[in-house]
Amino acid sequence: MTRQWGEKEKRILEKIRDNPFITQQELAKDLGLSRSAVAGYISQLTRQGEILGRAYLLPERERIICIGGANLDRKAKTSAPVEWGTSNPVEVRQTFGGVARNIAENLAQLEMDVALMTIVGQDREGEALLTECRRQGMDVSLSTALADYRTGSYTAVLDPAGEMVLALADMGIYDQMDKAFIHRYWSRIRTSYMVVTDTNLSKEGLKALLQRCRKDGLFLCVVPVSAPKARRLPPDLEGVSLWIGNGEELEAVSGISVQDRDSGESACRRLREKGVDRVVWTRGAHGVYWVEEEKKGWLKGTRTSVVDVTGAGDAFAAGVVAGLKKGRSLESACRVGLKLAARTVQTEASVSEEIIPNWLEEGREEKL
Ligand SMILES: Nc1ncnc2c1ncn2[C@@H]1O[C@H](COP(=O)(O)OP(=O)(O)O)[C@@H](O)[C@H]1O
Ligand SMILES: O=c1[nH]cc([C@@H]2O[C@H](COP(=O)(O)O)[C@@H](O)[C@H]2O)c(=O)[nH]1
Numbered sequence: 502m503t504r505q506w507g508e509k510e511k512r513i514l515e516k517i518r519d520n521p522f523i524t525q526q527e528l529a530k531d532l533g534l535s536r537s538a539v540a541g542y543i544s545q546l547t548r549q550g551e552i553l554g555r556a557y558l559l560p561e562r563e564r565i566i567c568i569g570g571a572n573l574d575r576k577a578k579t580s581a582p583v584e585w586g587t588s589n590p591v592e593v594r595q596t597f598g599g600v601a602r603n604i605a606e607n608l609a610q611l612e613m614d615v616a617l618m619t620i621v622g623q624d625r626e627g628e629a630l631l632t633e634c635r636r637q638g639m640d641v642s643l644s645t646a647l648a649d650y651r652t653g654s655y656t657a658v659l660d661p662a663g664e665m666v667l668a669l670a671d672m673g674i675y676d677q678m679d680k681a682f683i684h685r686y687w688s689r690i691r692t693s694y695m696v697v698t699d700t701n702l703s704k705e706g707l708k709a710l711l712q713r714c715r716k717d718g719l720f721l722c723v724v725p726v727s728a729p730k731a732r733r734l735p736p737d738l739e740g741v742s743l744w745i746g747n748g749e750e751l752e753a754v755s756g757i758s759v760q761d762r763d764s765g766e767s768a769c770r771r772l773r774e775k776g777v778d779r780v781v782w783t784r785g786a787h788g789v790y791w792v793e794e795e796k797k798g799w800l801k802g803t804r805t806s807v808v809d810v811t812g813a814g815d816a817f818a819a820g821v822v823a824g825l826k827k828g829r830s831l832e833s834a835c836r837v838g839l840k841l842a843a844r845t846v847q848t849e850a851s852v853s854e855e856i857i858p859n860w861l862e863e864g865r866e867e868k869l
Pocket of ligand 2: 812
Protein backbone atom coordinates (compact mmCIF):
# COMPACT_ATOMS: atom_id res chain seq x y z
CA MET A 502 0.00 0.00 0.00
CA THR A 503 1.37 3.48 -0.83
CA ARG A 504 0.97 5.86 2.00
CA GLN A 505 -0.52 9.28 1.24
CA TRP A 506 1.59 11.91 2.93
CA GLY A 507 0.60 15.48 3.59
CA GLU A 508 2.79 18.19 2.01
CA LYS A 509 4.60 18.94 5.30
CA GLU A 510 5.45 15.31 6.06
CA LYS A 511 6.74 14.90 2.50
CA ARG A 512 9.00 17.95 2.78
CA ILE A 513 10.30 16.86 6.18
CA LEU A 514 11.17 13.41 4.81
CA GLU A 515 12.90 14.97 1.76
CA LYS A 516 14.99 17.23 3.97
CA ILE A 517 15.99 14.36 6.26
CA ARG A 518 16.89 12.21 3.26
CA ASP A 519 19.13 15.06 2.00
CA ASN A 520 20.74 15.54 5.36
CA PRO A 521 20.18 12.87 8.03
CA PHE A 522 21.91 15.17 10.51
CA ILE A 523 19.51 18.10 10.18
CA THR A 524 18.25 19.42 13.52
CA GLN A 525 14.61 20.08 14.37
CA GLN A 526 15.49 23.76 14.65
CA GLU A 527 16.92 23.77 11.11
CA LEU A 528 13.86 21.92 9.78
CA ALA A 529 11.56 24.40 11.48
CA LYS A 530 13.42 27.34 9.95
CA ASP A 531 13.58 25.83 6.46
CA LEU A 532 9.89 24.90 6.40
CA GLY A 533 8.52 27.93 8.22
CA LEU A 534 7.13 25.85 11.10
CA SER A 535 7.58 26.05 14.86
CA ARG A 536 10.08 23.62 16.40
CA SER A 537 7.31 21.96 18.40
CA ALA A 538 5.26 21.38 15.24
CA VAL A 539 8.33 19.73 13.63
CA ALA A 540 8.79 17.58 16.75
CA GLY A 541 5.16 16.45 16.43
CA TYR A 542 5.57 15.44 12.77
CA ILE A 543 8.83 13.64 13.54
CA SER A 544 7.41 11.58 16.38
CA GLN A 545 4.44 10.64 14.17
CA LEU A 546 6.78 9.63 11.29
CA THR A 547 8.92 7.67 13.75
CA ARG A 548 5.88 5.80 15.13
CA GLN A 549 4.91 4.91 11.58
CA GLY A 550 8.38 3.52 10.92
CA GLU A 551 9.33 6.14 8.30
CA ILE A 552 12.16 7.49 10.45
CA LEU A 553 14.30 4.89 12.15
CA GLY A 554 16.31 7.14 14.47
CA ARG A 555 18.47 10.21 14.52
CA ALA A 556 21.98 10.29 13.13
CA TYR A 557 24.57 11.12 15.76
CA LEU A 558 27.67 13.00 14.84
CA LEU A 559 31.09 12.80 16.37
CA PRO A 560 33.40 15.69 15.65
CA GLU A 561 36.02 14.82 13.03
CA ARG A 562 38.76 16.36 15.15
CA GLU A 563 41.50 15.87 12.62
CA ARG A 564 39.64 16.42 9.38
CA ILE A 565 40.34 19.22 6.94
CA ILE A 566 37.42 19.70 4.57
CA CYS A 567 38.11 21.26 1.16
CA ILE A 568 35.07 22.81 -0.48
CA GLY A 569 34.96 23.88 -4.13
CA GLY A 570 35.96 22.81 -7.62
CA ALA A 571 37.04 19.45 -9.03
CA ASN A 572 37.73 19.73 -12.76
CA LEU A 573 39.08 17.92 -15.71
CA ASP A 574 42.21 19.95 -16.62
CA ARG A 575 43.48 20.04 -20.20
CA LYS A 576 46.82 21.67 -20.71
CA ALA A 577 47.92 22.57 -24.24
CA LYS A 578 51.61 23.47 -24.40
CA THR A 579 52.76 25.34 -27.49
CA SER A 580 56.10 24.54 -29.07
CA ALA A 581 56.64 28.18 -30.13
CA PRO A 582 55.29 31.54 -28.89
CA VAL A 583 51.51 31.76 -29.38
CA GLU A 584 50.29 33.31 -32.63
CA TRP A 585 46.78 34.75 -32.34
CA GLY A 586 44.12 34.17 -34.96
CA THR A 587 45.69 31.01 -36.36
CA SER A 588 46.20 27.39 -35.33
CA ASN A 589 49.19 26.72 -33.07
CA PRO A 590 50.84 23.29 -32.78
CA VAL A 591 50.38 22.04 -29.22
CA GLU A 592 50.78 18.96 -27.07
CA VAL A 593 47.68 18.34 -24.93
CA ARG A 594 47.77 16.61 -21.54
CA GLN A 595 44.79 15.78 -19.40
CA THR A 596 44.73 15.51 -15.59
CA PHE A 597 42.29 16.09 -12.75
CA GLY A 598 42.30 19.57 -11.25
CA GLY A 599 40.08 22.13 -9.55
CA VAL A 600 41.54 24.25 -6.78
CA ALA A 601 39.75 22.54 -3.86
CA ARG A 602 40.52 19.10 -5.32
CA ASN A 603 44.18 19.98 -5.94
CA ILE A 604 44.57 21.19 -2.36
CA ALA A 605 42.85 18.04 -1.06
CA GLU A 606 45.13 15.81 -3.16
CA ASN A 607 48.25 17.55 -1.83
CA LEU A 608 46.91 17.18 1.72
CA ALA A 609 46.17 13.48 1.16
CA GLN A 610 49.75 12.99 -0.02
CA LEU A 611 50.91 14.65 3.19
CA GLU A 612 48.80 11.97 4.94
CA MET A 613 46.37 14.47 6.43
CA ASP A 614 42.78 13.43 7.15
CA VAL A 615 41.03 15.18 4.27
CA ALA A 616 37.52 15.36 2.82
CA LEU A 617 36.56 16.87 -0.53
CA MET A 618 33.17 18.50 -0.93
CA THR A 619 32.42 19.21 -4.58
CA ILE A 620 29.84 18.71 -7.30
CA VAL A 621 30.49 16.78 -10.52
CA GLY A 622 28.19 15.83 -13.39
CA GLN A 623 26.67 12.38 -13.76
CA ASP A 624 29.09 11.69 -16.61
CA ARG A 625 32.15 9.54 -17.23
CA GLU A 626 34.54 12.32 -16.20
CA GLY A 627 32.75 12.89 -12.89
CA GLU A 628 32.71 9.22 -12.04
CA ALA A 629 36.39 8.76 -12.90
CA LEU A 630 37.29 11.87 -10.92
CA LEU A 631 35.57 10.78 -7.70
CA THR A 632 36.96 7.23 -8.03
CA GLU A 633 40.47 8.64 -8.34
CA CYS A 634 39.96 10.98 -5.36
CA ARG A 635 38.87 7.99 -3.25
CA ARG A 636 41.92 6.03 -4.38
CA GLN A 637 44.14 8.95 -3.38
CA GLY A 638 42.75 8.77 0.16
CA MET A 639 40.16 11.55 0.23
CA ASP A 640 36.77 11.15 1.84
CA VAL A 641 34.29 12.08 -0.91
CA SER A 642 31.12 11.14 0.93
CA LEU A 643 30.07 14.80 0.89
CA SER A 644 30.60 15.15 -2.87
CA THR A 645 27.60 14.85 -5.18
CA ALA A 646 27.06 13.87 -8.83
CA LEU A 647 24.27 15.92 -10.42
CA ALA A 648 22.23 14.84 -13.43
CA ASP A 649 21.90 17.43 -16.24
CA TYR A 650 25.25 19.10 -15.50
CA ARG A 651 28.72 18.64 -17.01
CA THR A 652 31.70 18.00 -14.78
CA GLY A 653 33.74 21.22 -14.61
CA SER A 654 36.65 21.59 -17.02
CA TYR A 655 39.64 23.88 -17.32
CA THR A 656 41.60 24.29 -20.54
CA ALA A 657 44.89 26.17 -20.34
CA VAL A 658 47.25 27.21 -23.12
CA LEU A 659 50.84 27.29 -21.90
CA ASP A 660 53.82 28.88 -23.64
CA PRO A 661 57.01 26.84 -24.28
CA ALA A 662 58.33 27.97 -20.86
CA GLY A 663 55.28 26.48 -19.09
CA GLU A 664 53.71 29.87 -18.21
CA MET A 665 49.96 30.20 -18.79
CA VAL A 666 48.93 32.34 -21.76
CA LEU A 667 45.16 31.85 -21.61
CA ALA A 668 42.76 29.62 -19.72
CA LEU A 669 39.12 28.70 -20.32
CA ALA A 670 36.82 27.63 -17.50
CA ASP A 671 33.60 25.63 -18.15
CA MET A 672 32.34 25.51 -14.59
CA GLY A 673 28.67 26.49 -14.57
CA ILE A 674 28.00 23.44 -12.38
CA TYR A 675 29.48 25.20 -9.33
CA ASP A 676 26.63 27.72 -9.28
CA GLN A 677 24.81 24.87 -7.52
CA MET A 678 27.14 25.33 -4.55
CA ASP A 679 24.92 28.07 -3.25
CA LYS A 680 23.53 29.26 0.07
CA ALA A 681 21.03 26.35 0.33
CA PHE A 682 23.87 23.88 -0.36
CA ILE A 683 25.96 25.28 2.51
CA HIS A 684 23.01 25.31 4.91
CA ARG A 685 22.00 21.78 3.91
CA TYR A 686 25.42 20.33 4.64
CA TRP A 687 26.42 22.62 7.47
CA SER A 688 25.95 20.06 10.22
CA ARG A 689 28.49 17.84 8.42
CA ILE A 690 30.91 20.66 7.56
CA ARG A 691 31.03 22.06 11.07
CA THR A 692 32.33 18.84 12.61
CA SER A 693 35.65 19.41 10.77
CA TYR A 694 38.79 20.81 12.32
CA MET A 695 39.50 23.22 9.46
CA VAL A 696 37.60 24.38 6.39
CA VAL A 697 39.41 25.31 3.18
CA THR A 698 37.34 26.86 0.41
CA ASP A 699 38.13 28.02 -3.09
CA THR A 700 35.98 30.66 -4.80
CA ASN A 701 34.26 28.40 -7.34
CA LEU A 702 31.18 28.54 -5.08
CA SER A 703 28.45 31.03 -5.92
CA LYS A 704 28.62 34.47 -4.31
CA GLU A 705 25.75 33.61 -1.96
CA GLY A 706 27.31 30.23 -1.16
CA LEU A 707 30.59 31.90 -0.15
CA LYS A 708 28.82 34.47 1.98
CA ALA A 709 26.84 31.76 3.79
CA LEU A 710 30.01 29.73 4.39
CA LEU A 711 31.86 32.74 5.84
CA GLN A 712 28.97 33.63 8.10
CA ARG A 713 28.55 30.08 9.36
CA CYS A 714 32.27 29.60 10.03
CA ARG A 715 32.41 32.94 11.87
CA LYS A 716 29.34 32.08 13.97
CA ASP A 717 30.66 28.64 14.96
CA GLY A 718 34.28 29.80 15.35
CA LEU A 719 35.63 27.39 12.73
CA PHE A 720 39.05 27.93 11.12
CA LEU A 721 38.42 29.03 7.53
CA CYS A 722 41.08 29.32 4.84
CA VAL A 723 40.08 31.03 1.57
CA VAL A 724 42.05 30.37 -1.62
CA PRO A 725 40.66 32.36 -4.59
CA VAL A 726 40.83 30.59 -7.96
CA SER A 727 41.18 33.71 -10.16
CA ALA A 728 40.72 37.48 -9.98
CA PRO A 729 37.12 37.45 -11.35
CA LYS A 730 36.06 34.71 -8.96
CA ALA A 731 37.89 36.39 -6.05
CA ARG A 732 35.40 39.25 -6.49
CA ARG A 733 32.66 36.87 -5.36
CA LEU A 734 33.90 37.25 -1.79
CA PRO A 735 31.76 39.53 0.37
CA PRO A 736 33.23 42.93 1.36
CA ASP A 737 33.19 41.92 5.02
CA LEU A 738 35.82 39.21 5.50
CA GLU A 739 35.44 38.90 9.27
CA GLY A 740 35.71 35.19 10.04
CA VAL A 741 38.37 34.41 7.40
CA SER A 742 41.28 32.95 9.40
CA LEU A 743 43.67 32.74 6.47
CA TRP A 744 43.63 34.15 2.92
CA ILE A 745 46.14 32.93 0.34
CA GLY A 746 46.24 34.44 -3.15
CA ASN A 747 48.40 35.86 -5.94
CA GLY A 748 48.82 39.55 -6.93
CA GLU A 749 45.80 39.73 -9.24
CA GLU A 750 43.54 38.13 -6.64
CA LEU A 751 44.91 40.42 -3.94
CA GLU A 752 44.22 43.43 -6.14
CA ALA A 753 40.66 42.20 -6.90
CA VAL A 754 39.77 41.73 -3.23
CA SER A 755 41.57 44.76 -1.76
CA GLY A 756 40.72 47.23 -4.52
CA ILE A 757 44.37 48.42 -4.39
CA SER A 758 46.49 48.18 -7.52
CA VAL A 759 49.41 45.83 -6.74
CA GLN A 760 52.47 47.14 -8.60
CA ASP A 761 55.36 46.53 -6.25
CA ARG A 762 56.21 45.43 -2.70
CA ASP A 763 54.82 48.59 -1.06
CA SER A 764 51.46 48.50 -2.82
CA GLY A 765 51.25 44.73 -2.19
CA GLU A 766 51.85 45.29 1.52
CA SER A 767 49.14 47.97 1.57
CA ALA A 768 46.73 45.59 -0.17
CA CYS A 769 47.44 42.88 2.42
CA ARG A 770 46.84 45.44 5.18
CA ARG A 771 43.49 46.29 3.55
CA LEU A 772 42.48 42.63 3.69
CA ARG A 773 43.30 42.57 7.39
CA GLU A 774 41.15 45.69 7.87
CA LYS A 775 38.33 43.80 6.15
CA GLY A 776 38.62 41.14 8.84
CA VAL A 777 41.12 38.53 7.62
CA ASP A 778 43.39 37.19 10.40
CA ARG A 779 46.38 36.09 8.34
CA VAL A 780 47.20 36.97 4.75
CA VAL A 781 49.70 35.36 2.38
CA TRP A 782 50.45 36.98 -0.98
CA THR A 783 52.09 34.58 -3.44
CA ARG A 784 54.47 36.24 -5.89
CA GLY A 785 55.26 33.52 -8.43
CA ALA A 786 59.01 32.93 -8.78
CA HIS A 787 59.67 35.81 -6.32
CA GLY A 788 58.25 33.88 -3.35
CA VAL A 789 55.70 35.09 -0.81
CA TYR A 790 54.82 37.85 1.66
CA TRP A 791 53.01 36.83 4.85
CA VAL A 792 51.39 38.92 7.57
CA GLU A 793 49.58 38.25 10.85
CA GLU A 794 48.95 40.42 13.91
CA GLU A 795 52.27 42.13 14.69
CA LYS A 796 54.41 39.93 12.47
CA LYS A 797 55.16 39.96 8.77
CA GLY A 798 57.91 38.85 6.42
CA TRP A 799 59.15 38.06 2.92
CA LEU A 800 60.28 34.62 1.84
CA LYS A 801 62.25 34.00 -1.34
CA GLY A 802 60.93 31.62 -3.98
CA THR A 803 62.75 28.34 -4.50
CA ARG A 804 64.94 28.44 -7.61
CA THR A 805 63.85 25.59 -9.78
CA SER A 806 63.34 24.51 -13.36
CA VAL A 807 59.76 25.16 -14.48
CA VAL A 808 57.82 22.68 -16.62
CA ASP A 809 54.23 23.83 -15.91
CA VAL A 810 53.05 26.32 -13.27
CA THR A 811 49.47 24.96 -13.08
CA GLY A 812 48.51 24.07 -9.52
CA ALA A 813 51.53 25.74 -7.89
CA GLY A 814 49.35 28.10 -5.85
CA ASP A 815 47.16 25.20 -4.73
CA ALA A 816 50.17 23.14 -3.62
CA PHE A 817 51.49 26.16 -1.74
CA ALA A 818 48.14 26.62 0.04
CA ALA A 819 48.03 22.93 1.01
CA GLY A 820 51.52 23.18 2.50
CA VAL A 821 50.56 26.23 4.56
CA VAL A 822 47.33 24.66 5.83
CA ALA A 823 49.07 21.39 6.73
CA GLY A 824 51.91 23.28 8.41
CA LEU A 825 49.50 25.30 10.56
CA LYS A 826 47.54 22.16 11.40
CA LYS A 827 50.80 20.68 12.70
CA GLY A 828 51.26 23.70 14.95
CA ARG A 829 53.88 25.56 12.93
CA SER A 830 54.07 29.37 12.80
CA LEU A 831 52.71 31.05 9.67
CA GLU A 832 56.26 31.74 8.45
CA SER A 833 57.32 28.15 8.94
CA ALA A 834 54.10 26.86 7.34
CA CYS A 835 54.86 29.08 4.31
CA ARG A 836 58.21 27.30 3.95
CA VAL A 837 56.39 24.00 3.68
CA GLY A 838 54.13 25.61 1.07
CA LEU A 839 57.13 26.82 -0.96
CA LYS A 840 58.57 23.31 -0.99
CA LEU A 841 55.33 21.81 -2.30
CA ALA A 842 54.91 24.58 -4.90
CA ALA A 843 58.49 24.09 -6.16
CA ARG A 844 57.81 20.37 -6.67
CA THR A 845 54.58 21.15 -8.52
CA VAL A 846 56.14 23.50 -11.08
CA GLN A 847 58.61 20.73 -11.94
CA THR A 848 55.82 18.46 -13.24
CA GLU A 849 53.19 18.64 -15.96
CA ALA A 850 50.49 17.39 -13.59
CA SER A 851 48.44 19.87 -11.53
CA VAL A 852 49.61 18.02 -8.39
CA SER A 853 53.06 16.49 -8.04
CA GLU A 854 53.20 12.81 -7.17
CA GLU A 855 56.37 13.38 -5.19
CA ILE A 856 55.06 15.11 -2.09
CA ILE A 857 56.61 13.54 0.99
CA PRO A 858 54.78 13.50 4.37
CA ASN A 859 57.97 14.00 6.40
CA TRP A 860 58.31 17.54 4.94
CA LEU A 861 55.91 18.36 7.76
CA GLU A 862 58.04 17.05 10.58
CA GLU A 863 59.01 19.49 13.30
CA GLY A 864 62.59 20.72 13.05
CA ARG A 865 62.84 20.20 9.30
CA GLU A 866 61.94 23.77 8.32
CA GLU A 867 65.56 24.87 7.95
CA LYS A 868 66.04 22.08 5.41
CA LEU A 869 62.97 23.00 3.38
N1 LIG B 1 58.32 30.26 -11.94
C1 LIG B 1 58.33 29.80 -10.68
N2 LIG B 1 59.46 29.39 -10.10
C2 LIG B 1 59.47 28.92 -8.83
N3 LIG B 1 58.37 28.85 -8.05
C3 LIG B 1 57.21 29.25 -8.58
C4 LIG B 1 57.11 29.75 -9.90
N4 LIG B 1 55.82 30.08 -10.14
C5 LIG B 1 55.15 29.79 -9.00
N5 LIG B 1 55.98 29.31 -8.06
C6 LIG B 1 55.62 28.90 -6.70
O1 LIG B 1 54.22 28.74 -6.61
C7 LIG B 1 53.65 29.68 -5.69
C8 LIG B 1 52.33 30.17 -6.25
O2 LIG B 1 52.53 30.74 -7.49
P1 LIG B 1 51.77 32.07 -7.94
O3 LIG B 1 52.07 32.27 -9.38
O4 LIG B 1 52.10 33.18 -7.02
O5 LIG B 1 50.24 31.69 -7.69
P2 LIG B 1 49.15 31.01 -8.63
O6 LIG B 1 49.74 29.71 -9.10
O7 LIG B 1 47.98 30.82 -7.70
O8 LIG B 1 48.88 32.00 -9.72
C9 LIG B 1 54.69 30.76 -5.54
O9 LIG B 1 54.60 31.41 -4.28
C10 LIG B 1 55.98 29.97 -5.69
O10 LIG B 1 56.29 29.35 -4.47
O1 LIG C 1 37.71 29.13 -12.26
C1 LIG C 1 38.57 28.27 -12.05
N1 LIG C 1 39.73 28.24 -12.77
C2 LIG C 1 40.69 27.31 -12.56
C3 LIG C 1 40.53 26.34 -11.61
C4 LIG C 1 41.57 25.27 -11.35
O2 LIG C 1 42.78 25.91 -11.01
C5 LIG C 1 43.88 25.07 -11.28
C6 LIG C 1 44.98 25.88 -11.89
O3 LIG C 1 45.36 26.83 -10.97
P1 LIG C 1 46.55 27.86 -11.20
O4 LIG C 1 46.64 28.08 -12.67
O5 LIG C 1 46.10 29.05 -10.44
O6 LIG C 1 47.73 27.21 -10.63
C7 LIG C 1 43.38 24.01 -12.26
O7 LIG C 1 43.47 22.74 -11.66
C8 LIG C 1 41.95 24.43 -12.53
O8 LIG C 1 41.09 23.30 -12.68
C9 LIG C 1 39.35 26.34 -10.82
O9 LIG C 1 39.16 25.50 -9.92
N2 LIG C 1 38.40 27.32 -11.08
